[in-house]
Amino acid sequence: xNLTAESHRVPLSDGNSIxxxxxxxxxxxxxxxxxxxxxxxxIAIDTGYRHIDGAxxxxxxxxxxxxxxxxxxxxxxxxxxxFYCGKLWNTCHPPELVRPTLEKTLKILQLDYVDLYIxxxxxxxxxxxxxxxxxxxxxxxxxxxxxxxTWEVECHPYFTQPKLLEFCxxxxxxxxxxSPLGTSRDETWxxxxxxxxxxxxxxxxxxxxxxxxxxxxxxxFSIQRGVVVIPKSFNPQRIRENFQIFDFSLTExxxxxxxxxxxxxxxxxxxMWRDHPEYPFSDEY
Ligand code: A2P
Numbered sequence: 001x002n003l004t005a006e007s008h009r010v011p012l013s014d015g016n017s018i019x020x021x022x023x024x025x026x027x028x029x030x031x032x033x034x035x036x037x038x039x040x041x042x043i044a045i046d047t048g049y050r051h052i053d054g055a056x057x058x059x060x061x062x063x064x065x066x067x068x069x070x071x072x073x074x075x076x077x078x079x080x081x082x083f084y085c086g087k088l089w090n091t092c093h094p095p096e097l098v099r100p101t102l103e104k105t106l107k108i109l110q111l112d113y114v115d116l117y118i119x120x121x122x123x124x125x126x127x128x129x130x131x132x133x134x135x136x137x138x139x140x141x142x143x144x145x146x147x148x149x150t151w152e153v154e155c156h157p158y159f160t161q162p163k164l165l166e167f168c169x170x171x172x173x174x175x176x177x178x179s180p181l182g183t184s185r186d187e188t189w190x191x192x193x194x195x196x197x198x199x200x201x202x203x204x205x206x207x208x209x210x211x212x213x214x215x216x217x218x219x220x221f222s223i224q225r226g227v228v229v230i231p232k233s234f235n236p237q238r239i240r241e242n243f244q245i246f247d248f249s250l251t252e253x254x255x256x257x258x259x260x261x262x263x264x265x266x267x268x269x270x271x272m273w274r275d276h277p278e279y280p281f282s283d284e285y
Contacts, residue, residue: 003223005048005246010174010226016115018083018174020223021243022051024232028186029059032234040234041067045077047243053176053230055087055120056105057131065109084111085176085230087120091127093145122147123276142276155227156180157218157258158197158265163284165225180222180229181215183267194265202257210248213241220245221258 009017023044025037037060041052045067054064068084071077086109092101102117124145126133133141155161155177168175182197183190197203203214210217215231219242222229233239250258269281 003246003249005243008223008246010228012174013172018116018176018228019049019051020226020228021049021219021245022053022083022085022176022228022230023049023239024178024230025052025054025060025064026058026232027060027184027234032060035063036234038063038067040236040239042071043236044239044243045071045082047240049239049243050077050081051083051085051228051230053085053178053232055089056101056108057087057089057120061086061105061108062110065111069110079111083115084109085116085118086114087118089120089131090123090125091131091133091143093119093124093143094127097127119147121270122280123273123278140273145278147278153177154179154266154268155222155229156182156197157200157203157221157261158182158194158263159267160259160262162259162262165227169226174226174228176228176230177222178230179267180219180227181231182218184232185267189270189272190267191265191269191271194263194267200261202261206250206254206257212244212248215242216245217250217258220248220250221255224250224255 003020008020010020011017023041025041027037041064052064054061068082072079086105088098088101092098105114106112124143126141126143135141153161153164153175155175156179165175185192185196197218198214200214203217207214207217219229219231223245231242233242266281273279
């Protein structure tokens, strides 16, 4: 596959295509200054990113929409150049809520369409106004659900998902791997006892050879495997750094060395919801 900054899209069976590198936009709303998402998405578009990953539950989707609209107004891009992925939150799983929830998202974005709309997590919560509905003991109220859709999959050198990847290859399914750099290590929802991915000696040694960072090597590894990655960064230097992955390539031997780093380490375990009947991470895939 010929991967360049201008052309790194994977064709989809409906005739559309998805860029292999996208910008993730989740940041803790309590700790993130207003406007940083807006600025970051604009910097990303100027850098060359054409895929933006967002969600209603990130509380900054209006900033994503504004950034895309501003760049369209500037004449920098057209709407059809951008691939935007939005997500259906856990309280909106009943089929009759899907369309109105998507319409709400479009209103927030002030865009006419999203390119992809996925189930944020396959674990339904009780529908209603509360995003995290709780009972009198403070426990999240779950909701029965009937899932027949695909959801995103964590994927990086410590969690290479060989079986899932093979299955998807056989069935022509494109994987979008979240947290390709090993997450923000927010201890409220990440298993921080797992070693930090970007400190890995092999990734750093390979990076040294190409004058690249461990992050760039981890991202390059994923896109060379055909796995779409959506690293979040609101730091201008790192937004640009994460895009500088089209001017080198890993050899077959290096790809194998990185594949061998797999430790089946899942950073995003969401253990607080492990008693949900649809908790997905106990299954082998
Ligand atoms: P920052 O926004 O300060 O750059 P996610 O798992 O949601 O994709 O998050 C990725 C995390 O890694 C974020 O905390 C982000 O923080 C950080 N990050 C993004 N790019 C890099 C990079 N090139 N090197 C180190 N950390 C990075």
